[in-house]
Amino acid sequence: MKVIKFGGSSLASSQQLQKVLAIVEADQKRKYVIVSAPGKRFDGDTKVTDLLIQYARQTIHHQDTQAVTAAIIDRYAEIGHGFNVPEAQLTPIFETIRNLPKQSYADNTYLMAAFKAHGERLNAQLVAAVFQQSGLNARYLDPKDAGMVVTDVPDDAQIIKSSYDQLAKWANSEQILVIPGFFAYNRNGQICTFSRGGSDITGAIIARGVHAERYENFTDVDAIYAVNPSLVAKPAAISEMTFTEMRELSYAGFSVFHDEALIPAIEDNITVNVKNTNHPEAPGTLIQSTREPNPHYPVTGIASSSSFCSLYLRKYLLNKEVGLGRKILTILENHHISYEHMPSGIDDLTIIFDEHQLTPELEKTLVAEISTAINPDEIYFTHDYSILMLVGENMRNRVGIMSRAATALANDNIKLIMVNQGASEISIMFGVHDNDADQAVIALYKEFFD
Amino acid sequence: MKVIKFGGSSLASSQQLQKVLAIVEADQKRKYVIVSAPGKRFDGDTKVTDLLIQYARQTIHHQDTQAVTAAIIDRYAEIGHGFNVPEAQLTPIFETIRNLPKQSYADNTYLMAAFKAHGERLNAQLVAAVFQQSGLNARYLDPKDAGMVVTDVPDDAQIIKSSYDQLAKWANSEQILVIPGFFAYNRNGQICTFSRGGSDITGAIIARGVHAERYENFTDVDAIYAVNPSLVAKPAAISEMTFTEMRELSYAGFSVFHDEALIPAIEDNITVNVKNTNHPEAPGTLIQSTREPNPHYPVTGIASSSSFCSLYLRKYLLNKEVGLGRKILTILENHHISYEHMPSGIDDLTIIFDEHQLTPELEKTLVAEISTAINPDEIYFTHDYSILMLVGENMRNRVGIMSRAATALANDNIKLIMVNQGASEISIMFGVHDNDADQAVIALYKEFFD
The missing domain is CATH 3.40.1160.10 (Acetylglutamate kinase-like)
Structure with missing residues (x-):
């Protein structure tokens, strides 16, 4: 059935x-x-x-x-x-x-x-x-x-x-x-x-x-494409992808298939097939738990989303302070706000949020409460923030993906505000200024698909 | 005086x-x-x-x-x-x-x-x-x-x-x-x-x-060197560096000057001069609040340390769960443990610790308590983890540093387990396997100093 x-x-x-x-x-x-x-x-x-x-x-x-x-x-x-x-x-x-x-x-x-x-x-x-x-x-x-x-x-x-x-x-x-x-x-x-x-x-x-x-x-649409077709003409169609790839891509702006809709399918390991009503003979895109490795294309898809904002926080000796991260997260939780990422330096911390969760009012409240709790040297929200995501099961254990991606972006003179690789082995996340986001996606697409 | x-x-x-x-x-x-x-x-x-x-x-x-x-x-x-x-x-x-x-x-x-x-x-x-x-x-x-x-x-x-x-x-x-x-x-x-x-x-x-x-x-020593002299013969001496550069470098293994000793000097903005008793006429290294930009050398120093370990944690829909990060950090705080970084993916989270804080016993306790609190799909500690740090005030607002660094590492076939750039504008952090750490430092030194 x-x-x-x-x-x-x-x-x-x-x-x-x-x-x-x-x-x-x-x-x-x-x-x-x-x-x-x-x-x-x-x-x-x-x-x-x-x-x-x-x-x-x-x-x-x-x-x-x-x-x-x-x-x-x-x-x-x-x-x-x-x-x-x-x-x-x-x-x-x-x-x-x-x-x-x-x-x-x-x-x-x-x-x-x-x-x-x-x-x-x-x-x-x-x-x-x-x-x-x-x-x-x-x-x-x-x-x-x-x-x-x-x-x-x-x-x-x-x-x-x-x-x-x-x-x-x-x-x-x-x-x-x-x-x-x-x-x-x-x-x-x-x-x-x-x-x-x-x-x-x-x-x-x-x-x-x-x-x-x-x-x-x-x-x-005939398939899920490796990149937003409004940015790249005739982009590569994704014939097969894993649930995890789909989730990582939809997180960063792939809107074809909402990731919440995958959950019941994942729970029962049911293959999802995205197809075109106007062209039903096309095989479409299969989304399933595993897929065949394709060594020629380490990257499956490239997504970008400008719906993020970030809270920057600097405090001297921040990394020495036990409980500082917890205090901040408790404040977020009190306001029922989830955060996306929290890259940290020695004295700096950036917290990246889904912008939809915040209002100017709420941002003010958060800045005030966090300031009271941890007394930072500097604290402010930035909205000029897009997240790009390079996703691919074939990136696992591959050397040189970061090199190719960062070089493609540098050649187009795109400044990296944030780079986050570390937890998931199948994705790399880049933060860039909103103005650079489209150009960055195109540069990455050219590097990994052309 | x-x-x-x-x-x-x-x-x-x-x-x-x-x-x-x-x-x-x-x-x-x-x-x-x-x-x-x-x-x-x-x-x-x-x-x-x-x-x-x-x-x-x-x-x-x-x-x-x-x-x-x-x-x-x-x-x-x-x-x-x-x-x-x-x-x-x-x-x-x-x-x-x-x-x-x-x-x-x-x-x-x-x-x-x-x-x-x-x-x-x-x-x-x-x-x-x-x-x-x-x-x-x-x-x-x-x-x-x-x-x-x-x-x-x-x-x-x-x-x-x-x-x-x-x-x-x-x-x-x-x-x-x-x-x-x-x-x-x-x-x-x-x-x-x-x-x-x-x-x-x-x-x-x-x-x-x-x-x-x-x-x-x-x-x-005549000066603080841009890299550990046991890895690179006659490395570049650092003539001038900022307090922040010194802190970032000593964090990742530079042992010449302990960063805690900088705090009182920073608080009163006192220039620190590291000099050689056996060669007092050498100018040594000046550590101060600001320094002259040097466009030829975006990187001031490269440090590495193997004294880190990481806790990997995977849970489906992790990024949707309000309070998950806070729960983990509360457990760490209860054990008086500070964490270094917490890169996160969609369903994954890695927490990086200074290894000295942990014992096998304590690791078991943490795994048990975190498992009870958030019921992860997968959780384990990894000790094969070195952190490399590329530090330089001149990296601020520069395009292409990540490209050069990642390419130098890829050319030496060094796998990046973690990349963290985002909070501090003057440093990039790489996580590599312990075995790769020395070679990685040498590769980065060659790229940015030779």
Whole structure:
């Protein structure tokens, strides 16, 4: 059995859904179909999820919702009519959209979660109807009926592990089960959504739950590329990569596949295959626990992200002070902030953060609290900070990677603010100024792939 | 005024002391003379301090101390007789040596501290007598009379800051004051010694206390070299370096000048001049707060040390876990262990320690406690770990240093286990296997100095 997940662009129109239908029909093992909400049909189009957010906001502010309701209904109608789905099956979907404001919600965060989740929920119902209409033995399966229970965080829920026992009961399904991605229900039966990349997470959870042999993740690119295609024309496609490589790359900005969505797949050692709905014959990218070594390409991928900032701290005799690091980390923990890296010199310490965790207010508070706790000679935040990551299983035990990388960057006159190699054997991390980041990625790509 | 400190080899014999005398006479500003205990006169000789340790041990174990007492007395006698110091001045010194066991000590650690300290104490008395005999206006000044009060740790005392107010009273001395290095007294009047390099520390404390214009530190090398002379023949001498450079280098194995001894000098911004007793006309090495940039030599020095070990730790999703680092550091702090560096990957963390802090027993305890606290997937200590440090103020804002260094190492087929650049702008740290360390230093020296 395979779990197969389609992203929003694969489900944006009846034309796209034709391709999805063909893909599902092409392999009998594709029994679990996870669907996103309809995405953009063309540049400048609005995703159904964004329409639903608008709808939720207008509802909260008691504004007129007629236009947005119509726009949402139109999207589902176009798809349904494209497959001649009987009106009797479409009407309940439209009614549900219209009635969303009439349901009761604990508060506005639950309202927002429920409105957003209906993009996936109704699309899964529609896709199930389309499949039936096209002669497939398919049915809609709601996350509630599937047994998916999540933590009570409306916009960032986590699966509760006991759900897997419930999901296991759906293993070896004869029918094609069409399941909405992105959301499930808390113990009180309220809708809570996953975070970014939420439908990918659902697919991985279902795959783990039913012990799928493969989790196919259909999107709109032929493969995961070794580098951001907006920086390098026609970059090398990654045919095979390990879970760890994917995690290290997505950490530093690879957005194709959110690393949280890998966790359930890793836990059950399920191979993930990223494929293209528009080009399903392409082999795509396999993500699995191990892969064949390729001595010609020590580097698998190069990522960069500017979403980091750093706190620089200088204190004379810093390295002699027992407890100094712990004091700083306790302050961070009190504010529920995790740090990424903490390179230290003799008298200096840099702490690198995911910028999204911080606000100017919070930065001020941290500087004040750390100053009180350890009385540094100098302390300040820097935001002009990009992290580049060179990742590859084949870098293990190889001599000379740092030499090649640092030389490529030096030849392009790129200043290294930070270099961190040491824990993981399969990655090297470089910190550069934001302005240098793109050029640095290109330089590294040329060195290791051209 | 200058504070001038002589190491043990400069005071090992009457012949050596002649040089010391000439150096003190050569500059009227040299009013504060800090002396070590007589050191080795030749390869295979025994330092007086080591004889005193033997003496202390024999006393503690109620063994016969006649031979060792005679050997110690001989050393002072040779120097005294070499300068025709009257027996009336020598006899009290010899008597003090013989009577050491008769004094009362709080316990054996205080006994050991007092025995060891007398190497310096009696030598300072002797040197003062020699200076007087040679016509200098000189006197012995005991740390107690100078006003130096230290914390109550018999073998690792720290100066108590209020001592500086007492020492200030000795500023602008007309007389040459001969002061023993290495020890002072706690508030109860008991002798406590400094740690390694203790006489250097005394010199720096006196220099700060009397606001000396310079602290001259006489030893047996012409200068501090850019690299360990046992690895590279005739290495480049460092004519000028900053306090920070010295600290970074001594951290990673430069033993010429212990970095703790720099602290008082830095606090009062006193230039330190390392010079050679056997070659006083050589300019030596100046250590000061700033220095002239030299664009031809971005690197000032290269150090290496094998006295590090590392704890490797792997846990899936490690970087997502708030509080994990703090938990580990709290455990270290509970055992009074400071860490050096903590490079981290996505799922991995390496903590680098000064090996001297650890025992096999303690390592087991740490592994057990950390395992309980954070349940890692993998955790182990590695001792095959040397740290190399490339240090230079001129590395600041320079592009290409990492490229040159990493390429030099790669060309010699040296595997980098760790690279840490990020906090300090004036150093790069490399972790290599112990076996590769010497070759790595040589490769880096060739790259940056040849």
